Amino acid sequence: MPKKRPRSKTKPRRKHSTRTKRSYFKIALLLCLGFSIPLAIYAVVLDRIVVSKFEGKRFSIPAKVYARPLELYEGKTLNPEQLHHELQLLNYRKVLNIQHPGEYAQSGNQFDIYTRPFTFWDGEQESQVLSLNLQNEEIENLIQEDSGQALALARLEPFAMGGIYPNKGEDRVLVRLEQVPQHLINALIATEDRRFYSHHGVDPKSLLRALSTIFTKERMHGGSTLTQQLVKNFYLTQERTISRKLKEMVMAISLELHYSKEDILETYINEVYFGQDRNRAIHGFALASEFYFSRNIEHLDIHQSALLVGLLKGPAYYNPRRHPQRATERRNLVLAAMQSESFINADTYAASRAQSLGVAPLPDRGQSLYPAFMGLVMQQLTRDYKESDLRSEGLRIFTSLDPFIQAAAENNLSKRLDSLEHQKKLNAGTLEGAVVIANVPDGEVSAVVGGRRPKYQGFNRALDARRQIGSLIKPAIYLTALMQYDNFHLASPLDDSPFTWEEDGIEPWQPQNYDREFHGNVPLWRALAKSYNVSAARLGTELGVAKVMRTVNALGVEQELPSYASGLLGTIHMSPIEVAQMYHTFASGGFRTPFRAIREVTTMHGEPLNRYDLATTPVIPSNANYLINHALERVITHGTGSGATRYLPANLRVAGKTGTTDNLRDSWFAGYSGDKVAVVWVGNDDNLTTKLTGASGALSIWRLIMADIPLRPINMSQPDDIVWASVDEETGFLANNGCRNTFELPFHQASLPANVLHCDKKPKGKIKRWFKKILGGD
Amino acid sequence: MNPIIKLAISIILIACIAACTTTPLVVEPKVSHNSAVLSLYESAQLLTSSGQYEQAKSQLQRALRIESQNAWLWYELAIVHNEEGDAEKALNIAARANSFASDKTLKQHLNIFIEELKNQ
Numbered sequence: 001m002p003k004k005r006p007r008s009k010t011k012p013r014r015k016h017s018t019r020t021k022r023s024y025f026k027i028a029l030l031l032c033l034g035f036s037i038p039l040a041i042y043a044v045v046l047d048r049i050v051v052s053k054f055e056g057k058r059f060s061i062p063a064k065v066y067a068r069p070l071e072l073y074e075g076k077t078l079n080p081e082q083l084h085h086e087l088q089l090l091n092y093r094k095v096l097n098i099q100h101p102g103e104y105a106q107s108g109n110q111f112d113i114y115t116r117p118f119t120f121w122d123g124e125q126e127s128q129v130l131s132l133n134l135q136n137e138e139i140e141n142l143i144q145e146d147s148g149q150a151l152a153l154a155r156l157e158p159f160a161m162g163g164i165y166p167n168k169g170e171d172r173v174l175v176r177l178e179q180v181p182q183h184l185i186n187a188l189i190a191t192e193d194r195r196f197y198s199h200h201g202v203d204p205k206s207l208l209r210a211l212s213t214i215f216t217k218e219r220m221h222g223g224s225t226l227t228q229q230l231v232k233n234f235y236l237t238q239e240r241t242i243s244r245k246l247k248e249m250v251m252a253i254s255l256e257l258h259y260s261k262e263d264i265l266e267t268y269i270n271e272v273y274f275g276q277d278r279n280r281a282i283h284g285f286a287l288a289s290e291f292y293f294s295r296n297i298e299h300l301d302i303h304q305s306a307l308l309v310g311l312l313k314g315p316a317y318y319n320p321r322r323h324p325q326r327a328t329e330r331r332n333l334v335l336a337a338m339q340s341e342s343f344i345n346a347d348t349y350a351a352s353r354a355q356s357l358g359v360a361p362l363p364d365r366g367q368s369l370y371p372a373f374m375g376l377v378m379q380q381l382t383r384d385y386k387e388s389d390l391r392s393e394g395l396r397i398f399t400s401l402d403p404f405i406q407a408a409a410e411n412n413l414s415k416r417l418d419s420l421e422h423q424k425k426l427n428a429g430t431l432e433g434a435v436v437i438a439n440v441p442d443g444e445v446s447a448v449v450g451g452r453r454p455k456y457q458g459f460n461r462a463l464d465a466r467r468q469i470g471s472l473i474k475p476a477i478y479l480t481a482l483m484q485y486d487n488f489h490l491a492s493p494l495d496d497s498p499f500t501w502e503e504d505g506i507e508p509w510q511p512q513n514y515d516r517e518f519h520g521n522v523p524l525w526r527a528l529a530k531s532y533n534v535s536a537a538r539l540g541t542e543l544g545v546a547k548v549m550r551t552v553n554a555l556g557v558e559q560e561l562p563s564y565a566s567g568l569l570g571t572i573h574m575s576p577i578e579v580a581q582m583y584h585t586f587a588s589g590g591f592r593t594p595f596r597a598i599r600e601v602t603t604m605h606g607e608p609l610n611r612y613d614l615a616t617t618p619v620i621p622s623n624a625n626y627l628i629n630h631a632l633e634r635v636i637t638h639g640t641g642s643g644a645t646r647y648l649p650a651n652l653r654v655a656g657k658t659g660t661t662d663n664l665r666d667s668w669f670a671g672y673s674g675d676k677v678a679v680v681w682v683g684n685d686d687n688l689t690t691k692l693t694g695a696s697g698a699l700s701i702w703r704l705i706m707a708d709i710p711l712r713p714i715n716m717s718q719p720d721d722i723v724w725a726s727v728d729e730e731t732g733f734l735a736n737n738g739c740r741n742t743f744e745l746p747f748h749q750a751s752l753p754a755n756v757l758h759c760d761k762k763p764k765g766k767i768k769r770w771f772k773k774i775l776g777g778d
Numbered sequence: 779m780n781p782i783i784k785l786a787i788s789i790i791l792i793a794c795i796a797a798c799t800t801t802p803l804v805v806e807p808k809v810s811h812n813s814a815v816l817s818l819y820e821s822a823q824l825l826t827s828s829g830q831y832e833q834a835k836s837q838l839q840r841a842l843r844i845e846s847q848n849a850w851l852w853y854e855l856a857i858v859h860n861e862e863g864d865a866e867k868a869l870n871i872a873a874r875a876n877s878f879a880s881d882k883t884l885k886q887h888l889n890i891f892i893e894e895l896k897n898q
Contacts (some may be wrong), residue, residue, distance in 0.1 A: 073814035073844060122836050153814035441846030442839065589877050591870075600836070611832050614839060614855075618873045675846065715847070717877060 061394030066158035118157035119606035162368025172284040184305035186343035201252035275315030294360035372450030394604030400444035408708035434461035443593035466573040472659035485748035496535040523732035529639025540568035587672035590625030647707035658694030667697030674712035849879035
């Protein structure tokens with residue numbers, strides 16, 4: 001059948017094509033509108049994101065943590081070694097003629113120091129030149145150079161010992177654009193974005209070049225402007241898709257619409273990534289300048305700026321410390337770019353190229369030089385501040401850490417543990433240790449060492465290793481007795497004969513002395529000095545275990561202590577810092593002063609925030625404390641602590657107690673001078689034996705540390721109701737057979753029988769009492 | 779005896795008695811021989827009187843780091859705590875001051891201060 005021909009086919013086409021065209025056009029227009037509205041909305045959304053993040057807090061600035069500032073005044077105990085230690089920490093340069101802050105000169109014992117300006121909690125301190133003379137381990141005079149006047153008091157700026165970082169460990173130092181040297185900006189422009197000042201966020205020429213180089217091997221430029229790079233780092237993830245690239249371009253244009261070139265450049269300079277320092281990510285040119293060159297960004301040389309700019313392309317690949325050749329080549333490439341953009345002339349180019357990299361040695365840092373101390377700081381800070389604020393607000397935290405004492409503690413611990421392992425034929429690494437040192441008068445913590453490798457952020461044994469304390473608890477037993485002065489005094493006879501304690505639910509307990517002997521009747525002071533277990537256990541059960549444990553709590557140990565009799569011989573567990581807190585109360589005359597590691601906090605700009613007050617409470621009667629302190633001095637002079645003073649000055653009065661646990665698993669020494677309390681623990685993380693007693697282990701470390709730091713002798717004021725009486729040298733009991741071979745001990749006057757002897761030629765209490773009788777005092 | 783000498787001796791004696799009876803023999807107790815401590819102490823007192831208690835305490839603690847057993851400094855610290863309204867803390871610190879005090883005048887001041895605090 002023949003097909004019918006449609007009529008339309010014979011009609012002219014023009015009308016149809018115009019209509020079709022128009023309808024195609026309409027469809028296309030509708031489609032465009034249809035897509036462009038959501039696209040436009042999306043662009044607005046991106047725009048809002050750009051603005052809000054830029055306006056608001058742009059960066060998380062880590063909190064900066066400072067050690068104590070070194071105070072200077074006439075008469076202060078200070079030797080050249082300590083002063084050098086501090087100046088070195090603070091990066092002071094030794095020069096012949098001081099011209100700038102951060103320099104010092106030395107001629108013999110005369111030091112001239114040009115201090116840097118610093119904002120303390122209590123105000124700004126300007127730069128000044130200090131002149132001081134050290135004689136006989138003391139500051140002899142202190143003068144302010146400008147005025148020639150004697151200064152009553154001065155302090156150096158405190159050492160920045162660490163920081164509290166955002167979770168990614170980002171660290172940066174913020175700078176304003178004005179602080180950035182022009183040659184650094186030039187280097188950046190020349191290398192990364194030649195038309196930075198003329199484009200509007202995206203550089204078409206650059207883009208084209210980048211696209212074209214896809215086909216060649218060379219990829220000199222990424223094609224991204226500085227603005228795009230900022231967007232990438234600041235807002236977006238590191239994916240490399242086309243859609244991400246487009247997003248980046250839109251946001252870059254947006255950024256340029258809202259913000260000035262200066263704003264963008266400044267933010268870029270503070271944002272870019274410069275590599276990893278262990279657990280710390282270096283961000284921003286200012287910190288990079290310190291990290292690579294130990295220099296303030298304002299003092300960079302041209303070739304140094306060139307290196308930093310060169311690093312941006314790949315901080316690990318071009319790491320100047322690991323790959324100096326590559327780094328030099330990259331730096332020279334940047335210098336060449338600077339010359340071709342006429343930022344530097346041929347001479348400068350040649351001179352800069354000829355420079356060596358000039359990179360400073362890797363600072364020994366990571367996030368903190370003192371992770372164990374930082375642990376204590378965090379513990380205390382998180383009580384008052386949100387952790388997120390600590391990591392992002394740039395707070396300035398002033399602590400009580402004493403870097404000199406910390407160094408003495410760290411060095412002596414690791415060195416001595418090495419030799420102890422050698423001596424006892426233990427495998428290297430078997431022994432671990434911890435040290436806590438605090439100031440007696442105010443409870444400020446000077447040093448915390450968490451292990452023998454102190455820079456390693458591992459288990460903080462000083463705060464968290466809870467170990468049996470052994471004999472360290474004994475002073476609490478004897479103190480409990482001495483507080484009952486009607487019944488006990490330092491020369492009271494105690495029974496050190498075989499003792500069995502029976503309690504429901506446990507096996508009969510038969511404590512043994514360390515020497516496996518029984519000593520019959522012993523005077524109280526000697527039982528403590530020799531650390532006899534049997535008499536201590538018997539006395540403790542007589543007094544009541546719960547009562548003794550209450551004394552331990554009163555001394556500042558906060559944990560709940562069970563009332564098992566075995567606790568009297570130290571089966572309870574404490575951390576070194578808890579032990580230090582307990583012995584601190586003895587050292588301060590019976591006042592419990594909770595430890596503090598932080599003094600004050602300011603904002604990033606130096607505005608004072610809070611201060612941490614000294615808190616002290618009388619918890620032990622001063623007369624009882626005076627007696628227990630004397631007994632603890634006797635531990636050193638006549639007991640298990642006798643090695644403690646080997647390296648100390650002859651007349652320096654100290655006190656302390658050794659502690660040894662079952663199978664020699666823990667070796668402890670807790671001791672104090674007039675101004676410092678120090679606790680050392682030695683043990684094995686797997687609880688294996690150390691083969692060390694408190695005396696052979698921890699004490700041998702304690703005395704080395706104490707010998708390295710300035711100390712004041714114990715100097716407790718004698719309470720009014722304390723008198724001295726004579727005690728027989730041999731028996732250790734009250735003398736009752738004339739004055740041959742006696743020595744003096746302090747007693748509560750109400751605890752003494754009437755017929756007691758006072759043989760001492762220099763009666764301390766006697767004259768005082770006599771005067772009182774005459775003058776009618778109370 | 780030569781009359782002139784007699785006269786001289788009498789004058790001297792009278793002068794001594796007059797001095798002894800008219801002026802009570804009081805020696806102002808010195809807070810410290812250390813100029814750093816003194817200047818911090820004085821600064822703290824000024825700050826306390828103008829209600830700047832935190833700064834006052836900061837000065838005193840700085841002074842205490844120099845002379846930790848100076849009872850005057852502890853006493854002043856107790857006073858600041860009292861001014862702030864914390865009587866309990868003031869009492870504790872006053873007790874600490876007492877443990878270091880050897881000067882009679884200071885001990886008297888402290889005892890009065892402590893009594894007042896207890897009665898609050």
